[in-house]
Amino acid sequence: xxxxxxxxHVQPSHHPLHPRQxxxxxxxxxxxxxxxxxxxxxLPVCLNxxxxxxxxxxxxxxxxxxxxxxxxxxxxxxxxxxLWLSLHHHGRYSHPDKQACLDAMNRDLRRGADHLGSAALLxxxxxxxxxxxxxxxxxxxxxxxxxxAERFRRRLLAPGDIVDRLAPLxxxxxxxxxxxxxxxxxxxxxxxxxxxxxxxxSKSTLILAAxxxxxxxxxxxxxxxxxxxxxxxxDYRFYDRDRAxxxxxxxxxxxxxxxxxxxxxxxxxxxxxxRSLQKALAHRPLYPSSDAFQRFxxxxxxxxxxxxxxxxxxxxVKERDHFRDLLAPPYS
Numbered sequence: 001x002x003x004x005x006x007x008x009h010v011q012p013s014h015h016p017l018h019p020r021q022x023x024x025x026x027x028x029x030x031x032x033x034x035x036x037x038x039x040x041x042x043l044p045v046c047l048n049x050x051x052x053x054x055x056x057x058x059x060x061x062x063x064x065x066x067x068x069x070x071x072x073x074x075x076x077x078x079x080x081x082x083l084w085l086s087l088h089h090h091g092r093y094s095h096p097d098k099q100a101c102l103d104a105m106n107r108d109l110r111r112g113a114d115h116l117g118s119a120a121l122l123x124x125x126x127x128x129x130x131x132x133x134x135x136x137x138x139x140x141x142x143x144x145x146x147x148x149a150e151r152f153r154r155r156l157l158a159p160g161d162i163v164d165r166l167a168p169l170x171x172x173x174x175x176x177x178x179x180x181x182x183x184x185x186x187x188x189x190x191x192x193x194x195x196x197x198x199x200x201x202s203k204s205t206l207i208l209a210a211x212x213x214x215x216x217x218x219x220x221x222x223x224x225x226x227x228x229x230x231x232x233x234x235d236y237r238f239y240d241r242d243r244a245x246x247x248x249x250x251x252x253x254x255x256x257x258x259x260x261x262x263x264x265x266x267x268x269x270x271x272x273x274x275r276s277l278q279k280a281l282a283h284r285p286l287y288p289s290s291d292a293f294q295r296f297x298x299x300x301x302x303x304x305x306x307x308x309x310x311x312x313x314x315x316x317v318k319e320r321d322h323f324r325d326l327l328a329p330p331y332s
Contacts, residue, residue, distance in 0.1 A: 008228050010224065010258075015121075016267070017121055022119045023038065024046045024116055025047050026059055026063065027048070028189065029127065029187055029245070030125045030188060034125075035047030042316070043267065043271070050093075051090020051093055051142075055130065056209065059126065063124075064169060071110075073102075080146075083095060084096070084097070084102075090142065116180075120179060120181065121182075126209075127187040130198070131154070132144055162206070167216060184222050186206045188226050190243075192243070225258075233246075276303075280300045289328045297323050300319075305320075
């Protein structure tokens with residue numbers, strides 16, 4: 001039979017995640033997609049404790065803070081257009097109140113550090129090898145926050161720069177958490193504002209650096225998110241309207257590959273059951289008091305109770321209350 005596409009088969013992990021094993025995801029949009037999917041399934045995941053980060057130097061800076069436990073201080077913040085902000089954090093942390101800004105940043109840093117100490121998997125997703133440096137300090141920043149352009153200079157990180165920055169941290173992580181596996185991946189989002197040629201240079205740089213790190217460390221693996229998008233899904237129908245971001249269908253496909261390779265059977269079963277439960281939560285019946293719908297509600301409540309009994313640590317209060325509120329006499 002003739003084949004009309006190149007399907008990329010991902011090698012199953014020798015250490016697949018169990019439902020009770022924590023995961024930490026740091027980096028660009030793919031880290032967000034992976035983390036959100038696992039969060040929705042009630043799996044123990046900590047997602048981007050400094051917000052979305054695109055370049056490997058900023059990702060390394062985040063990991064370093066989590067290792068050392070260093071918190072943000074007032075002098076680390078800038079005030080611009082009525083907001084307090086950090087050049088090393090995503091804009092979602094910016095806030096009109098300085099203390100509220102610091103509190104949110106440090107709360108998430110502490111949560112990230114706690115997760116890192118017990119995590120079974122750390123996913124690092126590189127978005128671009130282009131980085132912006134603060135001209136005055138020479139430090140790479142995570143976000144320019146629309147500050148004056150002359151304050152920054154743009155440069156391409158070399159593969160060696162990335163490896164030199166991350167290798168010591170990966171070595172330290174293996175010492176502080178011997179059970180931790182690290183998964184590197186390159187975001188499938190195309191950075192077309194860099195121009196297609198520069199985007200390819202950037203992605204190639206990231207892949208070269210990731211390859212070097214995987215070769216150096218036994219506890220580091222690579223997940224081919226970018227390659228699945230470029231080869232397996234080589235068609236513009238798998239892109240969003242901007243022709244840069246993967247479509248929802250493409251994201252689901254790539255995530256399915258990730259889940260199949262890096263979660264064990266029990267974790268995948270929990271994800272399936274939680275996905276069914278989320279669909280049930282969204283169901284809006286024409287006749288809420290009908291026998292058929294009330295039987296449906298009772299089945300969902302039984303599912304919630306079964307999951308709660310099996311996984312006492314899961315927070316299923318919202319799901320339980322929702323279905324209890326839908327019960328009508330004589331079912332209630």
